[in-house]
Amino acid sequence: MPPKDSWASSAARRRNMQAIRSRDTRPEKLIRSLVHAKGLRYRVAAKPLPGLRRTADMVFRPAKVAVFIDGCYWHGCPAHYVPPKTNPGYWSEKVARNMARDRDTNNQLTAAGWTVLRFWEHESPLACADEISLVLSRLSRSGNN
Template sequence: MRAIKRAVTKPEVALRSALHARGLRFRKDLRLDFESARVRPDIVFTAKQVAVFVDGCFWHSCPEHGSRPTKNVDYWLPKLARTVERDVAASAALLAAGWTVVRIWEHVPLGSAADAVVSVTKERPREGSPSRLVQVV
């Protein structure tokens, strides 16, 4: 388990590179402290208050590609369920604080994922805009 990275995954790095090539500037793996939770999105646009998460299909239980473990099920199923619960709590904390949350599955083509992030960051004004959850599937 120590070899599994929490951050800097291949899909995340590819998305960051694509966003940077499109001229977007952002913070990566920035910890945000709220009253209800501490959240660490993969990509953060602080001025626009947009948080982007790149979710792996196995680790975050993708309904389309997520596979159920066949070995050591008593360990893995609760662990994966906690990950999903943590995702919901993180999104809720960000939304309550007025942020827009973008969740992208790792199987989404890179161009589509980058287009979604670009459109959200361009349409969101700095302040006073309602928060929302955008899921890219």
């Protein structure tokens, strides 16, 4: 039985959900490795803006680029999100809140002059690394760093 007032539907579900990583996921590590191999340096799990209580997966501070690698389930991927069968009200609402927070984060960073790049966990890590490199190169050429 889960602890009193727990969001989990069972003790086993609670253990399962607590074991899910919020950073250093396999897609993040693959993309970071490829970006690093291109000679690009970044901060990991950093706050792009000091007053914003949100962290990006990769932050290129001088260029003002924030990179997010979103999980298909947690961020509502249009291609792969499957609504949960257990406790659907809670989890669907949680994913909707995550999506709203993602939009708010994009808006706040963009308003502060940042470039926001979002990738889904199912996207090719090589394609993601190439896109990051391309954006940074464009910003560098235009003098925005």
